[in-house]
Amino acid sequence: MQIITTKIKLYLPLIKSLQTSLLLLTGVAGYLSAHTKVDWIHFWQMLPSLFLAIAGSTILNMWWDQDIDTKMKRTHKRPTSAGKVTRNEVFMLGMAVSIIGIGWALLINWFYGVVVFAGLFFDVVVYSMWLKRRTCWSIVWGGVSGAMPILAGRVLAVGQIDAVGVLLACAVLFWIPTHTLTFSLKFADDYSNAGVPTFPSTYGEAVTRFAIAFSSVIAALTMGTAAMWIGVTAGVLRVIIVLSAGLFFLAATTVFYPSDRVNLSLFKYASMYMTFAMLLIIPA
């Protein structure tokens, strides 16, 4: 029993619980945004299958990036880079969790399963294995993979990739650079030591700040349009517009009065914005 407890304690940091939870929330929002009669059997199976697929891809990223994580101050204490779990063990765990998650997703609905698989493929193979060490533009594919859970949820509910699903996915896609680019600014030395190309090291800080602001604004506009097309009430739309205005204000401040503090604030606000927006599109 103690061995299991110890293992769970070691494995939990591998799934980045906060990030995984937020992505799972996007999947739930995608499903419930359809405002159709909820198929509870589907819904309660979607949660674990999506969770396992997201967690699996995160674990596989940790496996692949172990050498980079060891060189970075921000990540060197992770169980993989600190040597608390072997690389082989992480790989086996990642594969097992991913296969269960994807397999379960395919069993629920093949189309939903394919979208969930696409998320894992873009994240692990395209983003981490292929592009992350080659180009700073890899974050676009990281964003595409992050957009898959909400699209998967929507696909499971409506049975097709519709315009709203694409818009919701785009909102998440444009929100993710706010996260990754802020980290690449804050931990620029870390990424440089690890030899990972980033926007700040390739294009400079000013361009990166502009990219963060631009992507935040596009994320908010896309989310607002998606909310309108979903048919949320006028009141909910007003709240989304107000929250978007706050995002625009911070984005403008980031460009015209740049500082690390403002940058970090935009990142935190954008995370709050996306969480609230997801919750707001759920009610019918």
Added chain:
Amino acid sequence: MKMSALDRILLFAIGFLAAYQIAIGIDNMGSVPIVAYTIAFGVLLVAGLLLIILGFEVLDAPVVVIISTIIPLALSLGLIWQHLAFLRTPYLIFAAVSFLAVILTRVTPMQNKLPVITIAITHGISGIVIFLLPIIISIQGQAKPLFSLVGVGGALIGIVGLLLSFLKTGKPILSKNTILSLFPILLLLTTALFVAGFKYG
């Protein structure tokens, strides 16, 4: 002063109440009041979130003076539009002109007292409207008695504004720590009074 967990909870509650008011509390009103109240409660909502993220230090930023003018101007405009039809256009002009004046006098370096006078006139007139109008129309029976809670909220936000103004001018009535520790509670109470006044008034 470092923000406590309780402060964050209170600020989050302000945001929640403001969001409720925007989403549900102002339905079935005319377009202008809806826009005006959305702006007023929207500033409260975003300000609450930004305070949670940035901490009390954000109150020292020069832009706070401009943004904090929006709340009383928008709220008073909504009230005038709903209850004093003959003053609609003049007050709309006053709100627009005084807001522009506040921006101009804050972004242009000035040695005289014009910026302070502009702020005093803007906050003074809009504050009186928010404080007196709901109470008067409640007494006259044009609205339910509980609508006067909006006026009480107006008085309270005036007190909050005064405390912060004296703090900014370097002549605080209370110590900075006391003012900042009271700030989230007073702001929550103000927002709750506004929301309750509109709901039950």
